[in-house]
Amino acid sequence: MIVTIDGVAASGKSSVSSGVARALGIPYVSSGLLYRAATLLGLEAGVDLHDAPALLALLDNHAPRLEPLAEGNRVWSGTRELTDALHSSRVDAGVSVVAVLPELRAWVDAQLRALPEPFVAEGRDMGTNVFPHAGAKFYLTASPRIRAERRARERPEDIPAIEAALVRRDAKDQVQSAPAPDAQVIDTGPLTLEGVIGVILEGLGEVGKA
Numbered sequence: 380m381i382v383t384i385d386g387v388a389a390s391g392k393s394s395v396s397s398g399v400a401r402a403l404g405i406p407y408v409s410s411g412l413l414y415r416a417a418t419l420l421g422l423e424a425g426v427d428l429h430d431a432p433a434l435l436a437l438l439d440n441h442a443p444r445l446e447p448l449a450e451g452n453r454v455w456s457g458t459r460e461l462t463d464a465l466h467s468s469r470v471d472a473g474v475s476v477v478a479v480l481p482e483l484r485a486w487v488d489a490q491l492r493a494l495p496e497p498f499v500a501e502g503r504d505m506g507t508n509v510f511p512h513a514g515a516k517f518y519l520t521a522s523p524r525i526r527a528e529r530r531a532r533e534r535p536e537d538i539p540a541i542e543a544a545l546v547r548r549d550a551k552d553q554v555q556s557a558p559a560p561d562a563q564v565i566d567t568g569p570l571t572l573e574g575v576i577g578v579i580l581e582g583l584g585e586v587g588k589a
């Protein structure tokens with residue numbers, strides 16, 4: 380069984396996926412971390428982020444791999460852990476450039492499709508493109524201001540700057556971010572994290588009964 384949790388930036392995808400995965404006793408996988416790892420390696424190597432062949436060569440050399448721990452995914456390149464470096468504002472600003480490259484999307488998709496079921500997959504196009512046959516699909520939203528207020532607890536910038544950057548990234552990610560027609564859309568704005576996890580677990584109970 381695959382459960383997909385897609386949504387816009389900072390809508391709660393990874394925190395919610397972690398909670399759902401722990402409740403179900405299965406792993407979750409954060410596809411965004413793979414796009415972020417490709418971006419970080421490109422920035423560190425001084426590669427043009429539009430240059431797909433150069434990025435793929437870097438990925439071949441550094442072979443970043445996702446460790447899908449339920450309490451929080453980690454990313455490694457050999458013995459170097461990349462995880463903490465993946466959520467900088469520099470990576471935030473560059474990642475959508477990398478994510479539009481079809482070659483990079485194919486690289487991420489191949490890694491995800493090689494994973495053994497069951498798992499929760501979170502990102503933008505898990506329910507549409509990567510796992511269209513998933514057993515249950517969810518899509519998280521919240522207003523830009525609420526998302527910026529939440530993310531401000533994790534970034535040094537102020538709320539208006541974070542909100543502007545989130546709106547810019549949403550626009551750049553729009554092509555791959557449409558909800559699957561069969562996804563349950565959840566506005567997380569009025570809900571706590573536990574509340575969102577509860578709605579999804581309830582939705583999964585309904586899927587089980589169907």
Ligand SMILES: Nc1ncnc2c1ncn2[C@@H]1O[C@H](COP(=O)(O)OP(=O)(O)O)[C@@H](O)[C@H]1O
Nearest residue numbers: 388389390391392393394395529567570571572
């Ligand atoms: N429903 C919620 N209520 C309050 N805070 C939330 C909620 N969902 C997520 N958060 C917080 O918002 C921040 C962004 O969540 P995160 O899971 O990183 O989102 P995404 O993976 O979509 O970027 C985190 O600090 C998280 O704890």
Ligand SMILES: Nc1ccn([C@@H]2O[C@H](COP(=O)(O)OP(=O)(O)O)[C@@H](O)[C@H]2O)c(=O)n1
Nearest residue numbers: 388389410411412414474475478502503504
């Ligand atoms: N399935 C996915 C996941 C992420 N991405 C890209 O990767 C970036 C980072 O995704 P993320 O999920 O880690 O970002 P946040 O929503 O957590 O801020 C997004 O802004 C997209 O550009 C994508 O295109 N497709």
